[in-house]
Amino acid sequence: MSDFDLVIRNGKVATAADVFSCDLGIVDGRIVAMAEGIALGASRHEIDAAGKLVLPGGVDAHCHFDQPTGDGSQMADDFRSGTVSAACGGTTTVIPFACQVKGASLRAAVEDYHRRAEGKAVIDYAFHLIVSDPSDQVLGQELPALIRDGYTSFKIYMTYDDLKLDDRQILDVLALARRDGAMAMIHAENSDCIAWLTEKLELAGQTAPHFHALSRPQIAEREATHRVISLAELVDVPILIVHVSGREAIEQIRWAQGRGLRVYAETCPQYLFLTAEDLHLDGFEGAKCICSPPPRDAANQEAVWDGLENGVFQVFSSDHAPFRFKDPKGKMLRGAEAPFRHVPNGIPGVETRLALLFSEGVGKGRITLTRFVELTSANPARIYGLYPRKGTIAIGADADLAIWDPEREVTITNGMLHHNVDYTPYEGRKVKGWPETVISRGEIIVEGGGFAGGAGRGRFLKCDSPVPARPKGRSEE
Numbered sequence: 248m249s250d251f252d253l254v255i256r257n258g259k260v261a262t263a264a265d266v267f268s269c270d271l272g273i274v275d276g277r278i279v280a281m282a283e284g285i286a287l288g289a290s291r292h293e294i295d296a297a298g299k300l301v302l303p304g305g306v307d308a309h310c311h312f313d314q315p316t317g318d319g320s321q322m323a324d325d326f327r328s329g330t331v332s333a334a335c336g337g338t339t340t341v342i343p344f345a346c347q348v349k350g351a352s353l354r355a356a357v358e359d360y361h362r363r364a365e366g367k368a369v370i371d372y373a374f375h376l377i378v379s380d381p382s383d384q385v386l387g388q389e390l391p392a393l394i395r396d397g398y399t400s401f402k403i404y405m406t407y408d409d410l411k412l413d414d415r416q417i418l419d420v421l422a423l424a425r426r427d428g429a430m431a432m433i434h435a436e437n438s439d440c441i442a443w444l445t446e447k448l449e450l451a452g453q454t455a456p457h458f459h460a461l462s463r464p465q466i467a468e469r470e471a472t473h474r475v476i477s478l479a480e481l482v483d484v485p486i487l488i489v490h491v492s493g494r495e496a497i498e499q500i501r502w503a504q505g506r507g508l509r510v511y512a513e514t515c516p517q518y519l520f521l522t523a524e525d526l527h528l529d530g531f532e533g534a535k536c537i538c539s540p541p542p543r544d545a546a547n548q549e550a551v552w553d554g555l556e557n558g559v560f561q562v563f564s565s566d567h568a569p570f571r572f573k574d575p576k577g578k579m580l581r582g583a584e585a586p587f588r589h590v591p592n593g594i595p596g597v598e599t600r601l602a603l604l605f606s607e608g609v610g611k612g613r614i615t616l617t618r619f620v621e622l623t624s625a626n627p628a629r630i631y632g633l634y635p636r637k638g639t640i641a642i643g644a645d646a647d648l649a650i651w652d653p654e655r656e657v658t659i660t661n662g663m664l665h666h667n668v669d670y671t672p673y674e675g676r677k678v679k680g681w682p683e684t685v686i687s688r689g690e691i692i693v694e695g696g697g698f699a700g701g702a703g704r705g706r707f708l709k710c711d712s713p714v715p716a717r718p719k720g721r722s723e724e
């Protein structure tokens with residue numbers, strides 16, 4: 248009889264803490280042995296990872312799959328195509344969003360989202376909530392019960408008419424997060440500034456895609472970031488600012504962190520690899536890169552790199568928000584000449600997130616391999632209550648692994664990706680390093696560039712109350 252279901256030999260293993268050589272033995276989907284030279288013949292299956300890196304599978308803590316939109320647009324990826332695409336890019340856990348419709352029940356949104364995911368997801372998944380209507384019923388009953396049930400993080404918006412909360416509502420929701428031990432994620436942009444600028448731009452006939460970036464300047468992001476930091480300080484609760492785009496918001500976060508506040512931050516590939524110039528492409532092509540906050544400029548890209556290097560950022564996510572370009576339910580919802588305000592926001596990137604950061608970050612010496620694992624896997628697992636089951640390579644952890652060839656050169660094209668979107672903003676970009684074999688709970692699910700796992704094999708993950716969500720001075724409670 249074999250001791251292991253699978254042994255991975257001769258690889259260089261990296262966690263958020265260390266890089267070391269060892270073999271891994273897997274039984275029943277979990278890592279049960281880490282040793283120098285596990286005996287030959289001890290396993291039914293073996294993978295020789297000589298010359299390769301063995302990393303924890305990525306945890307993409309910000310992606311949107313099959314999320315109802317309410318404006319007639321439709322996300323191109325459901326839980327099947329979205330998670331196949333994630334897996335093929337080296338990600339083994341995703342945390343998309345169950346979004347409350349204003350006036351409706353949050354519990355109903357969660358139940359609906361479960362129906363969308365079950366039988367389709369091919370990797371494990373948890374849900375963040377989106378709280379758009381903090382009614383007495385939601386604050387008094389639904390949200391506390393959902394947090395107890397394992398939905399321990401939620402996003403709130405400071406912009407978008409159908410989602411945004413005012414300051415009073417934000418205070419109420421943050422106070423609940425503090426009391427019940429949830430992580431609050433904030434989309435920080437000043438709604439009134441954006442509406443005012445949009446109106447001015449439209450009056451001047453400036454409605455082409457690139458004006459989207461002018462309608463959402465850094466001042467609007469900076470102001471909202473500062474404001475929500477102040478609200479969180481008042482309540483004494485940690486928060487995480489999502490999809491931070493550039494220097495001005497970073498300065499606010501750094502200032503808060505310097506004051507000793509537990510303010511965490513996430514950034515995304517679009518703020519490293521795109522600029523507002525990408526919205527300036529011919530005709531309507533710029534709509535492909537419309538997302539909020541918008542990509543900024545080269546100097547801001549450098550500021551984001553600095554933040555990844557120096558610890559301002561804890562999390563690197565994709566914010567995969569998949570809308571097809573040539574599609575009346577996608578970017579062309581209101582036609583091929585629609586004013587920017589009617590173009591669905593968001594860009595695809597769940598499959599390219601890791602390779603882009605690995606190539607430009609680790610490959611070019613901007614961040615270490617351990618920092619890469621921290622930003623893309625360990626920290627999102629910790630911050631959202633999934634660690635150490637996910638996010639590391641350790642005895643007892645789920646055997647969610649990505650075996651990378653650090654030397655493999657790949658030119659990204661949309662044709663090679665597995666999402667259901669008809670473009671990638673990174674078309675033609677060359678990267679070095681690619682996750683060749685991906686393993687989820689001990690099962691090889693990606694091999695030779697293609698998905699090789701079973702349909703609908705992903706499992707729902709209940710999240711613990713995250714330690715990083717505890718107020719200052721209470722880490723040991």
Ligand code: URP
Pocket residue numbers: 311434490537538539540566568592593594
């Ligand atoms: O433009 C973006 N980022 N769309 C996705 C929704 C969000 O706010 O994250």
Ligand code: ZN
Pocket residue numbers: 434489490539
């Ligand atoms: Zn957002």
Ligand code: ZN
Pocket residue numbers: 309310311566567568
């Ligand atoms: Zn998002």
